[in-house]
Structure formats: C-alpha cells, structure tokens
Amino acid sequence: MRALFAALFMRDLRLALRRPSEALLPIGFFVVAVALFPLGIGPEPQTLRTIAPGLMWVCALLATMLSVSQLYAADHADGTLDQLMISGQGALVVATARSAAHWVLTGLPLVIAAPLFGLMFDLAPASIAMLGFTLLLGTPILSLLGSVGAALTLGLRGAGVLVILIVLPLTVPALIFGTGAVAAVEGGQSAAAHCSLLGALLIFTVLTAPLASAAALRLAVE
Amino acid sequence: MHAPSPASVTAPPLSAIGLACERGSRRLFSDLAFELRAGEMLWLRGCNGRGKTSLLRLVAGLGSAAQGQLLFDGGARPARRRVVYVGHANALKEDASVVESLAFLLRIHRGRSDAAALAAALAHWGLLPQQHALVRTLSQGQRRRVALARLAVERQPALWALDEPFDALDASGIDCLNDLLGAHLQRGGSVLITGHQGALAAGAPRRELDLDDCAA
Numbered sequence: 001m002r003a004l005f006a007a008l009f010m011r012d013l014r015l016a017l018r019r020p021s022e023a024l025l026p027i028g029f030f031v032v033a034v035a036l037f038p039l040g041i042g043p044e045p046q047t048l049r050t051i052a053p054g055l056m057w058v059c060a061l062l063a064t065m066l067s068v069s070q071l072y073a074a075d076h077a078d079g080t081l082d083q084l085m086i087s088g089q090g091a092l093v094v095a096t097a098r099s100a101a102h103w104v105l106t107g108l109p110l111v112i113a114a115p116l117f118g119l120m121f122d123l124a125p126a127s128i129a130m131l132g133f134t135l136l137l138g139t140p141i142l143s144l145l146g147s148v149g150a151a152l153t154l155g156l157r158g159a160g161v162l163v164i165l166i167v168l169p170l171t172v173p174a175l176i177f178g179t180g181a182v183a184a185v186e187g188g189q190s191a192a193a194h195c196s197l198l199g200a201l202l203i204f205t206v207l208t209a210p211l212a213s214a215a216a217l218r219l220a221v222e
Numbered sequence: 223m224h225a226p227s228p229a230s231v232t233a234p235p236l237s238a239i240g241l242a243c244e245r246g247s248r249r250l251f252s253d254l255a256f257e258l259r260a261g262e263m264l265w266l267r268g269c270n271g272r273g274k275t276s277l278l279r280l281v282a283g284l285g286s287a288a289q290g291q292l293l294f295d296g297g298a299r300p301a302r303r304r305v306v307y308v309g310h311a312n313a314l315k316e317d318a319s320v321v322e323s324l325a326f327l328l329r330i331h332r333g334r335s336d337a338a339a340l341a342a343a344l345a346h347w348g349l350l351p352q353q354h355a356l357v358r359t360l361s362q363g364q365r366r367r368v369a370l371a372r373l374a375v376e377r378q379p380a381l382w383a384l385d386e387p388f389d390a391l392d393a394s395g396i397d398c399l400n401d402l403l404g405a406h407l408q409r410g411g412s413v414l415i416t417g418h419q420g421a422l423a424a425g426a427p428r429r430e431l432d433l434d435d436c437a438a
Contacts, residue, residue: 007329011318018317079311086283086307087330222285 004087005097012101027109030063034117045122052121053131053182057175060110060135061142061168067106068146069163071098072154076220085221095213099140099147107139123186130185134178137198141174144209151216173201233296234259235381235412236281240290243276250276251436252289260379263403263413265422268433274416275310277433278383281414282307294381304331306376307383312369316358320349320368323357327372334375343374347398362390373402379410388421396421 016023037055038048075081084094114135118128149167153159181194234257242252250273258264266274279285280292282305294300314323321340328335344350347367357365370387388396400423403413407427415422422428 003332004330007326011315011322011326014322015315015317074315077311078315079309079313080315082279082282082284082307082309082311083313083327084330086305087332 001093004084004093005100008084008094008097009101012098013104016101016105023105026063026067026106027113029066030059030110030113031117033059033062035120038120048121049123049186052118052123053127053179053186054175055121056114056117056131057135057138057179060114060139061171061175063110064106064139064142064146065164065167068102068143068150068167069153069160071102071147071150072217072220073150073159076154081217082221085217091214091217092210095147095151095210095217099143099210099213102147103140103143107135107143110139111135123182127182127185130182130191134181134195134198137195137202138174138178141202141205142171144205144213145170148209148212148216151213151220154216154220174198177201233293235295236414237293237296238290239293241277241280241287241292242289243273243280244288245273245276249288251433254290254433254436256431258381258412258414260410260412261407261427263407263415263422263428265428265430266414266416266433267430272433272437274433275385278307278309278385278414278416281305281381281383282309304378304380305383306331306373306380308369308373308385308387310385310389312365314357314365314368317356319354319356320344320360321353323368324371327369328375331372333372339375343371346374346402347371348394363392363395366390367395367398370399370402373399373406376406376411377409379406379412382406382411382413382415384413384415384417386417387415388417391421 034056037051041047041051072081075084081094085091111132115128115132118131123131145167146163149163150159152166153162156162177194177198181191181198184191184194236258238254238256240252241254243250243254250271254277256264266277268274276285280287283299284307292299313327318326321344324340324343325335327333328339333339341350341353344353347370349364349367349371352360352364357368360368366387366389373382376382387399391399400421403415404423406413
C-alpha cells in the first residue's frame with residue numbers, strides 16, 4: 001500500500017518536473033488574476049485591504065479547479081488507471097496519492113505565493129500570516145474535493161466545466177471560514193474559531209473525499 | 223491454517239460458469255462456461271464487438287459480470303490474487319523514460335523492480351539501447367515491447383490475461399513474446415489471450431474458445 005502510494009506520488013512529481021510549463025500553469029493563473037484586481041478596482045488601500053482575503057481565496061479556488069479537472073483523465077486514456085486499479089491495493093490509495101501530489105504541485109505553491117501578494121494589498125503582517133495559514137489548511141480541502149469531481153466526471157465530454165460546477169459549491173464552507181479568519185485578524189479579533197472549523201473541515205474531507213473518489217474511479221473503469 | 227480440500231487442489235486456476243457480460247444495455251455473450259487449467263493457453267476468438275476485451279477485463283477484476291461467476295482456483299477471487307493483465311492500451315507515460323515506465327509498472331504490481339531485473343527484461347525485448355529514451359520518442363511497436371516487458375520479470379505461475387499482445391510487434395517481437403508464453407506455460411502458468419492465431423508459436427499448446435458460440 002505504501003509502495004503504491006510512493007510510486008504514484010513520485011511519478012507525478014517527476015512527470016511534473018519534465019513539463020514545468022504545465023505544472024506552473026495554475027500558479028501563473030493565480031498571479032495574473034490577483035494582480036489584475038488592483039488595476040481594475042483602483043489603488044485605494046482601504047478597499048484593497050478589505051477585499052484581499054476573499055479575492056486571494058477565490059483566485060486560489062479557481063486556480064485549483066483549473067488543474068484538478070484533468071487529474072485522472074490522462075491515466076484513464078492511456079490505460080494506467082486500469083493497471084493501478086488491479087494492482088490489488090485499490091482505488092483508495094490511488095485517489096489519496098493523486099490528491100496529495102496535486103496539492104504539492106498546486107496548493108503548496110499557492111500557499112507560498114499568497115503572502116507575497118498580501119504585501120501588494122497592504123495587509124498587516126498578522127493578516128498575511130493568517131492568510132498563509134488558512135490557505136495551508138484550506139488548499140488540501142480543495143485538492144481533495146477536486147479529486148472527487150475529477151473522478152466523477154471521468155470520461156465525460158465537457159468534464160472541465162462540469163468539475164467546476166460540482167466542486168465549487170462544496171468548497172463554500174472552506175471559503176467562508178478561510179476568509180473569515182483573516183477578516184477577524186484584520187478586525188483585531190481572535191481567529192481561533194474560524195481556524196478550528198477549517199481544521200475540522202480538513203479532517204472531515206481527508207476522511208471522506210478519498211472514499212468518494214475511489215468509489216467514482218471504480219465506476220469509471222467498469 | 224487448515225489443509226486445502228481436495229477439490230481446491232485440483233480446481234483449475236480459472237473457470238467460468240454461466241457467465242454473461244453487458245456493455246450498456248447490449249448483452250455481449252451469455253451462458254459462457256470454460257475452464258483454464260494450469261499450463262494451458264486459451265485463445266479467445268469471436269468477431270469484433272463480441273466481448274473478448276470485456277471478458278479479459280472481467281478476469282482482471284475491472285468490472286463485474288451481468289450473470290454467472292468466475293472462479294479462481296475453484297473459489298471466489300482471492301484478495302491478493304494476481305492476474306497479470308496487459309490491455310490494448312500500453313499504460314505508458316509520454317514523458318517517462320523506458321526504464322522508468324517499466325519500473326513503475328512493476329512497482330505498482332509488486333514485481334521485482336531492481337536494476338538487474340529491469341535490465342534483464344529490457345534485454346529480452348532488445349530495448350537496452352533505448353532504456354533512457356522518453357516514451358514519446360518510441361514507435362508503436364517499441365511501446366508495445368515496453369508494456370509487455372514486465373512479462374519477462376514474472377516467475378510465478380500466475381494467470382496472464384493478454385489483450386491483443388501481438389499488435390504492432392514485428393517478427394522478432396512476436397518471437398520474444400512466444401518465448402515468454404512458452405516459458406510461462408512450462409512452469410505451470412495459464413494464459414488467456416486474444417489476437418491473431420497466426421502469431422502464436424506453432425508448437426504452443428492451446429485451446430480455442432469461440433465467443434460467437436455464446437452470442438446473446
């Protein structure tokens with residue numbers, strides 16, 4: 001089980017390194033989208049400070065969705081998914097390993113990039129730290145939920161848009177608690193409640209989303 | 223641990239009873255019954271769309287039968303039963319090298335994936351000179367060789383389910399595969415295979431199973 005996880009996880013990282021332009025696409029989207037807002041809204045610092053947490057969370061959400069819709073498509077098309085499913089260790093390991101690799105390749109760069117953009121939006125250091133922390137808790141949720149959507153729409157036409165329609169409503173709680181925590185820090189209040197709820201959400205998603213992905217993958221290969 | 227009953231000792235590695243398979247709402251075959259014994263090769267025949275690939279996928283554990291059942295060693299599919307399945311898709315990644323692809327396939331199936339085993343398998347298929355080439359630079363025939371190379375590592379008398387393995391192989395590739403099939407049957411393995419009969423080695427023991435006889 002650990003061997004399959006490691007083999008799959010390392011393969012994903014190695015293939016991503018071979019095609020860096022593809023791997024950098026989501027983070028590139030995030031950078032461009034976030035940088036456009038100050039230009040469109042105007043340089044009023046108070047306004048930017050107010051919208052920054054929500055803006056960065058929404059952009060992170062969309063950047064994740066951009067890359068997650070193809071999570072299983074290539075493996076499905078070239079027969080790798082069939083081989084993984086009959087390896088005797090099951091779809092659960094496949095779903096977990098693919099989600100983990102997706103988070104390392106997409107979520108982690110977002111967690112690192114977001115604080116840099118916090119400076120651009122004139123956020124206080126405490127708010128920037130909280131933004132990074134909520135994204136650290138929240139982006140794994142996005143990868144895991146995205147994996148469920150990608151597995152459910154495997155082999156369908158127009159899967160990309162369908163994944164976004166399925167997954168975005170499910171990410172609303174993460175969005176609310178994530179931005180709420182930063183807003184609380186901005187307002188001088190404790191963000192402990194928001195962070196606890198986000199953490200609970202992460203635990204719940206880690207426990208349930210791979211099961212749902214695995215079930216959807218089993219249906220897809222039949 | 224209790225001793226295996228006499229029935230399970232003599233039971234064939236694979237048998238089917240009243241097997242039926244559906245794709246969508248279409249029934250491909252029904253009332254299919256066969257036995258595949260140790261050291262035997264069963265060659266699947268049937269016109270296009272008769273369900274040869276679907277039968278192989280059922281055996282591999284990808285999908286479930288509409289009716290009937292498959293018995294492995296006379297019982298239900300054991301959790302750790304290894305069916306070596308090579309589908310018509312090669313399961314290779316364009317951006318991985320030949321040796322990486324083979325190592326990955328062996329690792330996920332818990333085969334030997336040390337350097338010596340990899341080198342021996344690649345040498346059998348004449349792929350050593352290309353071992354560090356990316357899959358995307360290979361021809362179809364060479365890709366097929368990489369996908370089939372894992373058969374050269376197998377030492378267990380397991381059940382092989384091969385879907386059109388001779389596709390895209392040239393004469394020397396066909397000989398390579400026939401050598402492996404012969405050795406596998408020799409050690410008591412069993413093979414379920416589709417494809418052109420002409421490609422199978424003349425001396426190889428085989429039976430035919432015509433799915434057209436079980437057309438629904």
